[in-house]
Amino acid sequence: QVQLVESGGGLVQAGGSLRLSCAASGLTFSSYAMGWFRQAPEQEREFVGAISRYGTSTRYADSAKGRFTISRDNAKNTVYLQMNSLKPEDTAVYYCAARKLNYRDYPGSYDYWGQGTQVTVSS
Secondary structure, eight states: OOEEEEEOOEEEETTOOEEEEEEEESSOGGGEEEEEEEEOTTSOOEEEEEEOTTSSOEEEOTTTTTTEEEEEETTTTEEEEEEOSOOGGGOEEEEEEEEESSOOSOGGGOSEEOOOEEEEEEO
């Protein structure tokens, strides 16, 4: 049974930082690219960024470039999302997702999802 469990969300002031973690179990972690997505109230789930199976390649949404960094530790079956210079518009539930082989920015292409963690950025 595959499980993805996000942690690290919370309330932070604008300009602050948070690091989200996503711990995976029940799958061969290095066989999966990992993506981060977010969903604000009444909005569609949107791509934040993704990382390749061995961490050699990353892709970010324009909104995340220069502020967010994705990394992974295959020995710990964990992927991270470091978020700096946070803005109120970053407020959303953040989800990690696993996709066999290569990453994509389309949420429907991912195989497994976590339950999400809330990030709230106050102005």
